[in-house]
Structure formats: C-alpha cells, structure tokens
Amino acid sequence: MFFQLFWTYFKIGTFTLGGGYAMLPLIQREVVDLKRWIDEEEFLNMIALAQAAPGLIAVNSAIFIGWRVGGWRGVCGAVLGAVLPSFLIILAIAMVFQEWKELPAVEAVFKGVRPAVVALIAAPLVKMAKSAKISWLTAIIPIAAALLIWLGHVNPVWVILATIIITLIVCFISNSSYRSSK
C-alpha cells in the first residue's frame, strides 16, 4: 500500500503544474475512478476538509486519502509522493539559479516576468470573490484584511486568528439569543 500510494501521488505531483487546485481533478481520476479507493461523495467531503484545514491542499488531500486507504503507512507514502517531485525539481533549479541569476539575459527575462506574477496573483481575485458569493457588506472583510496587512504591516496570522475568534463569538451570541427568543 505504501508504494501504491507513493507512486500514485508521485505521478500526480510530477505532472501537475499550477499548484494544489490543479491536482484535484487528477487525484479524483486516479483515486476515485481508476483505483476506487474512495467514492465520489467521500472525495467531495475530502476536498471540503482539505480546504478547511490549514496548510497546502495537495498535502492535506494526500494525508486524508493515505489515512483512509492505508493508515500510517499510507499517510507516509502519499505525503512523500506528493512532496518529493516538487522538492527535487526546485532543489535542482535553486542550485543552478544561484549561478545563473547574475546573467544579463536571465535578469532581462525576469524583469518581464515579475509584473506578470503580480498580475497572476491579483487577477483570480474577481473569480474568487464571485464564487465566495461576496456582497457589499461582506466585502468589508477582505478589504479590511488586505489594508491591515499591506498598510498596517499586521502579520496575516493575527488577521486569520481574529477572523476565527470574531466569527465564533458572533455565532455564539446569535445562537444563544435565538434560543432565548424561542
């Protein structure tokens, strides 16, 4: 089981570009359609949990499926498989890049790439806001978070903790007032 999970995740990790979200359809094909380790409904539950938990979505999904299919050994196999390809590739690039980055041609390429990277981070925000069903009122939350971090230099950790704590408090108050009105 260790090797099967390792190999499945290693293949997915090697051939998906563009981060964790891009891995999900491939994981679904391998794990649900081909290997039939879990069913469709459980896969959807897994995605919800992998997104809810902190950390990388690809790693979280590897942990869930590894645990479900093969216990501790499964977790080790799946996580190693998911991490190892990008680790090795980036290590190789880092070693070479240290020497190349002084070259004028490489520097010229990156002068063009840098603003593109900022655009690739910023542009999907519209789509994300839409799929989160944001309203004029709830738009205050991301705007306040962005301003606090950008201009206030507040560590994002505090913004996340504040979100969790405030939501739990508001939820608790509205719950108890709901109960007392009943």
Added chain:
Amino acid sequence: MLYLQLFISFFKIGLFGFGGGLAILSLMQMEVEQYGWMSQQEFVDIVAVSQVTPGPIGINCATYVGYTTAGICGSVLATFAIILPSLIIMLSICKVYFWLNRRFQNNPYFVQTLRMLRFTVIGLIASAALMLIKPQTFIDPVSWIIFAAVCLFTVLPQLYKNKVTDIVSHPILLIIAAGIAGYLIYGF
C-alpha cells in the same frame, strides 16, 4: 539558530496558511522579509519559478528559501516544517471525521468560520499582490503594460468562454510570454 528560525517560520506558515498556495504567499512574504532571507525581487522570481514547475506552490517556495538560506539541510527542514502542521491537524480531523460520521459538517460554528475565512483569504491574496507592487518589481511603464496585459488575458475566459481564451489564459503560457517579452525589451 538559523535552523530553528527556519523551522519556526515555516511551521507558522503551515499552521496559519488557510486557503492554499496563493493565500500562503502573504504569510511567507512577511516571514522572509522579517528575517531578510531574500529580497523582494528574489521572492517574486521564486513565485514565478513555482508557477511554471510542477507541484504545490508552498512546497516549492519552502524548498527554495530553505536551500538559499541554509543549504540542502535547510531545504529539507523548511519543507518538513511546512507540512508538519498539516500532518498533525489533518490526521486529527481524519480521526474525528470517521468517528463523528461527518456530523460536524452541519455544525453552525464550523460552517460559519469556514465561510468567513474564505472572505479573509481573498484579502490575504490581495495583500500579497499589493505588497509586491514595488519599484523593484515594477521598474518602468512597460512593467505596467505587462501587468495589465496578463490581467486582461487571465479574466478573458470569464468574458468570452471558448477554446482560444482557455488556452491564452493559462498561467504557464502567460509567464513564458512575459519572459520572452522581458528578454526582447530589456535584453539588448
């Protein structure tokens, strides 16, 4: 000491990194800047490299920062540190999940917190982009033209959905195109 700092920083990033790779960038930027592990330029470069190489962006960045600050040991340590919180939390969730038989998915506290975190994460990603708009990354008006063009191509499929717009909006293709443009504009 450096190893300990690396471990703590990336453990923190893994622990508070809700919302996946892009949302993690603002956390990582804060940590990297605080300790002076790499310049803003280098940070953007590694994000670019992460986008065109396979695998999760968080792992790619952790490996790269670890290697440049403390060699191969550093890269192993940083990568391990970023997945350790996931291991602890996700394994506990797995156990609770099978034990509670999925009941917690109707829990209002859980559902509401997730909903609010989604909004915060949008702000986190926006702040990552805003923090990168600096004279080092946007060196001249051409940079803004590249920025505007990539934004336009990325949102194109939402305006006109067809095969052509699907292809030209692909991040890897856009990064390669921007790299070629950079070479032609600044390389001579």
